[in-house]
Amino acid sequence: MTVDPSLAELSDTLFSIAVALYSVAVVAFSAQLAFGRRPARQPVPAGAGAGAEAPAAPSRTDRWGLAGLAVTAVGAVVHTAVLVTRGMAADRLPWGNMYEFATAVVLVAVVVYLVLAVRAPAVRDIGAFVLAPVVLALVATGLFLYTETGPLVAALRSSWLAVHVSTAILGFGIFFVSGIASVLYLLRLRSDARGAEAGGSFLSRLPNAVALDRVAHRTAVFGFPIWTFAVIAGAIWAESAWGRYWGWDPKETWAFIAWVVYAGYLHARTTAGWRGRPAAWVNVVGLAVMVFNLLYVNMVSIGLHSYGGLD
Amino acid sequence: MSTVAPPRPAPAPPPPARPSLGARALALWLRWWRRLTAMRTAIILLFLLALAAIPGSLLPQRSLNQNAVRQYVADHPTLAPVLDRLYAFDVFGSPWFAAVYLLLFVSLIGCVVPRLAEHVRALRAAPPPAPRRLQRLPDSAELATPLPGPAALDVVEEELRVRRFRVVRRAGAESTPPGPAASGDELSAEKGSWKETGNLLFHLSLVALLLGLAGGKLWGYEGSILVTEGQGFCNSFQQYDTHSSGALVDGGDLTPICVDLEDFRAEYEEDLTAASYTADIRYGGPGEEGRPTTIGVNDPLRVDGDRVYVTGHGYAPRFTVTLPDGTAFTDVSAPFLPSDQATMSSEGALKLPDLGAGVEDQLALEGFFAPTGLMQGGVLTSIDPRPLNPQVAVLAYQGYLGLDSGLPQSVYSLDRSQIERGRLAEVGRANLAVGETLTLPDGTAVTFTGVDQFAALQFSHDPGQVWVLAAAIALLAGLLALLLLRRERVFARVGADPDGGGTVLSVGSLTRGGGESATSFAELTGRLRAALDERSPTPSAPPSGGAAPDPEVPPRDR
Numbered sequence: 033m034t035v036d037p038s039l040a041e042l043s044d045t046l047f048s049i050a051v052a053l054y055s056v057a058v059v060a061f062s063a064q065l066a067f068g069r070r071p072a073r074q075p076v077p078a079g080a081g082a083g084a085e086a087p088a089a090p091s092r093t094d095r096w097g098l099a100g101l102a103v104t105a106v107g108a109v110v111h112t113a114v115l116v117t118r119g120m121a122a123d124r125l126p127w128g129n130m131y132e133f134a135t136a137v138v139l140v141a142v143v144v145y146l147v148l149a150v151r152a153p154a155v156r157d158i159g160a161f162v163l164a165p166v167v168l169a170l171v172a173t174g175l176f177l178y179t180e181t182g183p184l185v186a187a188l189r190s191s192w193l194a195v196h197v198s199t200a201i202l203g204f205g206i207f208f209v210s211g212i213a214s215v216l217y218l219l220r221l222r223s224d225a226r227g228a229e230a231g232g233s234f235l236s237r238l239p240n241a242v243a244l245d246r247v248a249h250r251t252a253v254f255g256f257p258i259w260t261f262a263v264i265a266g267a268i269w270a271e272s273a274w275g276r277y278w279g280w281d282p283k284e285t286w287a288f289i290a291w292v293v294y295a296g297y298l299h300a301r302t303t304a305g306w307r308g309r310p311a312a313w314v315n316v317v318g319l320a321v322m323v324f325n326l327l328y329v330n331m332v333s334i335g336l337h338s339y340g341g342l343d
Numbered sequence: 344m345s346t347v348a349p350p351r352p353a354p355a356p357p358p359p360a361r362p363s364l365g366a367r368a369l370a371l372w373l374r375w376w377r378r379l380t381a382m383r384t385a386i387i388l389l390f391l392l393a394l395a396a397i398p399g400s401l402l403p404q405r406s407l408n409q410n411a412v413r414q415y416v417a418d419h420p421t422l423a424p425v426l427d428r429l430y431a432f433d434v435f436g437s438p439w440f441a442a443v444y445l446l447l448f449v450s451l452i453g454c455v456v457p458r459l460a461e462h463v464r465a466l467r468a469a470p471p472p473a474p475r476r477l478q479r480l481p482d483s484a485e486l487a488t489p490l491p492g493p494a495a496l497d498v499v500e501e502e503l504r505v506r507r508f509r510v511v512r513r514a515g516a517e518s519t520p521p522g523p524a525a526s527g528d529e530l531s532a533e534k535g536s537w538k539e540t541g542n543l544l545f546h547l548s549l550v551a552l553l554l555g556l557a558g559g560k561l562w563g564y565e566g567s568i569l570v571t572e573g574q575g576f577c578n579s580f581q582q583y584d585t586h587s588s589g590a591l592v593d594g595g596d597l598t599p600i601c602v603d604l605e606d607f608r609a610e611y612e613e614d615l616t617a618a619s620y621t622a623d624i625r626y627g628g629p630g631e632e633g634r635p636t637t638i639g640v641n642d643p644l645r646v647d648g649d650r651v652y653v654t655g656h657g658y659a660p661r662f663t664v665t666l667p668d669g670t671a672f673t674d675v676s677a678p679f680l681p682s683d684q685a686t687m688s689s690e691g692a693l694k695l696p697d698l699g700a701g702v703e704d705q706l707a708l709e710g711f712f713a714p715t716g717l718m719q720g721g722v723l724t725s726i727d728p729r730p731l732n733p734q735v736a737v738l739a740y741q742g743y744l745g746l747d748s749g750l751p752q753s754v755y756s757l758d759r760s761q762i763e764r765g766r767l768a769e770v771g772r773a774n775l776a777v778g779e780t781l782t783l784p785d786g787t788a789v790t791f792t793g794v795d796q797f798a799a800l801q802f803s804h805d806p807g808q809v810w811v812l813a814a815a816i817a818l819l820a821g822l823l824a825l826l827l828l829r830r831e832r833v834f835a836r837v838g839a840d841p842d843g844g845g846t847v848l849s850v851g852s853l854t855r856g857g858g859e860s861a862t863s864f865a866e867l868t869g870r871l872r873a874a875l876d877e878r879s880p881t882p883s884a885p886p887s888g889g890a891a892p893d894p895e896v897p898p899r900d901r
Binding site: 182183184185186187189190192253256257260261264267268269271272273274275276277278279280281282285286288289292293295296299300302303304305306321329 | 382383385386389390392393396397399400404406407434435556565612614616617618619620640641642643650652654801803805808811812815816818819822823826
């Protein structure tokens with residue numbers, strides 16, 4: 033198993049191109065917020081579900097927004113190519129270290145946003161707020177987590193890598209979008225509370241609070257079983273790799289904490305007194321736990337999941 | 344024996360409305376029970392559980408790494424004892440962690456069991472009666488038709504049965520408030536009770552998972568041992584280097600099985616990334632010949648619910664020691680622990696406490712092993728994990744090792760206190776390649792003859808893990824049903840049309856889960872409209888846009 037240096041180099045070049053494309057998309061989405069037509073918005077009666085996401089029925093297409101969407105889609109294709117070429121270069125699944133893991137998570141987040149943008153046009157306008165963290169995350173990944181293309185360590189050579197890590201990446205990417213939607217929901221609530229006279233703020237161009245909350249919830253509902261499966265698959269793998277299915281290794285502990293927090297979010301959202309703002313905060317905490325689990329546990333703590341590839 | 348009863352005070356007349364002590368205790372208990380099983384409490388307990396797990400990942404834990412705990416205690420002499428008293432180094436076995444999850448599970452059971460009973464009842468019972476005002480439901484519509492009331496309900500029933508709803512018809516009750524639209528016969532239909540089944544399955548699976556985990560902890564055990572090529576072990580706590588066992592494990596009643604390590608191989612990529620560790624072993628009952636097999640990373644031996652794992656490896660340098668009188672100890676070895684996994688440079692000690700009759704001094708070698716040695720500035724280092732050029736840097740000691748002093752000591756290092764007290768003295772040092780000899784002042788010759796590999800093997804027994812796996816699969820199935828299915832209830836009622844001779848059919852629907860319900864309800868009412876019109880002799884109203892009668896679904900004769 034040798035590494036193909038030209039493919040590895042191509043992967044690194046594509047990474048830079050993807051970051052550049054996403055940055056262009058951020059600019060386009062920001063331009064949409066700044067110059068775009070404000071979506072016609074009916075006042076939403078409190079607690080009403082029906083009609084809340086009545087789309088603004090754009091009679092004139094918002095060119096900036098569509099351009100951003102298109103560039104994002106191209107970026108996602110290039111981003112996918114980053115992982116494909118890396119996998120081909122090393123002749124293995126391209127998620128054997130933190131750099132590859134984080135790159136894949138961000139790709140899932142972008143794809144989830146694109147799917148949302150197509151299926152629920154009402155939330156398309158959150159593009160700038162999804163893509164900006166995406167660019168930041170990718171740049172940080174490239175700067176701090178970069179690892180040369182290389183073979184997998186012995187412990188990772190198992191078919192469970194495909195199952196466990198893939199689902200963990202999927203779950204993380206979905207929770208990423210969910211967390212952003214909850215942050216935007218909280219911002220939007222604040223901007224609504226300040227009243228309509230502050231309507232010049234870009235926040236008033238966000239989708240309405242009900243739609244944001246719904247996106248956050250739906251994505252979390254989608255991500256939770258996937259994350260549950262990732263944890264179970266990890267336990268099954270741990271049983272054959274480390275001699276026990278659960279041992280409170282730091283990574284396991286934080287995966288458990290994240291699971292409990294997201295379980296709390298799903299309960300909170302249907303419990304009187306927790307709906308709305310408190311539940312959204314729980315979702316934000318969930319995302320913070322996921323990020324902490326990626327960064328702290330791999331880089332600082334000493335555990336069995338030390339596959340980061342960083343010295 | 345007779346005693347004089349103390350004079351009893353006259354019983355005070357009981358306060359008139361005061362309930363008995365028992366009733367009050369019951370009321371108090373019920374109040375607390377309700378508070379504990381409330382969803383709000385469950386959410387708080389979930390967060391407490393998440394919070395409680397955090398110190399277990401930030402502080403070293405005894406269950407994971409004893410040495411890290413010892414190091415932490417040494418580094419924080421004032422803080423560590425306080426933390427230790429709070430079980431901060433045994434978080435996941437601590438009473439307060441147990442308190443949180445047990446409370447959570449009591450809360451869960453208290454919430455789920457009544458729902459389970461209710462769900463079983465609901466599965467058998469007919470769908471609930473229609474609410475009085477269907478217009479108040481999230482989705483509702485009114486359809487006018489010339490058909491008589493029962494015929495209109497027939498149409499609704501057919502349409503819902505095609506959609507796999509459970510349908511029940513009820514005669515218009517007298518109790519319904521008088522009014523034009525609320526006097527007729529009604530219909531209730533329900534679909535998707537699997538959602539609640541999934542919900543209950545998910546939560547009950549959590550309980551099953553906890554029970555399986557606890558059972559595995561109580562009846563399970565594991566032992567670890569370093570085995571050099573050519574040696575073996577049998578499954579007993581006396582043989583293991585370290586072991587842990589559950590409270591209900593009888594140490595004399597372990598599976599009778601022995602394992603011999605015949606060959607160990609570590610393979611590396613060109614960039615020296617470890618590619619695989621494999622061990623050829625033989626296993627079987629004590630005294631048996633044993634069956635050969637190969638185990639490795641991600642590939643343990645599984646036999647009758649027990650597992651044998653390769654958890655690590657290392658090198659055991661071999662020495663031949665020849666005493667001045669000619670007595671030779673050929674190829675004695677001791678495992679050296681790897682201090683760097685990348686180069687497999689290792690440290691350890693070889694202790695020879697008994698050199699035969701008449702020899703008072705004990706002998707020990709302590710040192711550093713490099714599988715591929717390189718001298719850099721007079722210091723031996725390793726540059727490759729493979730044994731390409733094995734070298735050792737050893738210090739030889741003679742004197743008293745303190746092995747029988749009663750204090751346990753590491754097999755990988757010498758007892759420093761014996762050296763400090765002068766009972767154990769350094770008598771020579773050398774860097775040796777294979778075949779080279781260090782001669783001590785008294786004439787003893789120590790020859791480095793080669794190196795064996797050892798494997799760190801782990802024997803595990805966990806009778807609970809099959810149950811945990813089953814519970815986890817059930818949990819996932821329940822979760823998917825809970826999150827993906829939706830429960831729909833549809834109600835319909837007929838009343839006389841106040842404007843004419845026809846009938847007004849009111850339809851309402853209540854959907855739980857699954858997101859958007861308005862579109863599917865619109866689709867249902869469109870179909871109903873079409874079916875009603877098709878049955879009617881003369882359409883009372885023009886068919887609404889697009890909702891033409893569907894020839895695919897002919898009205899069924901009943």
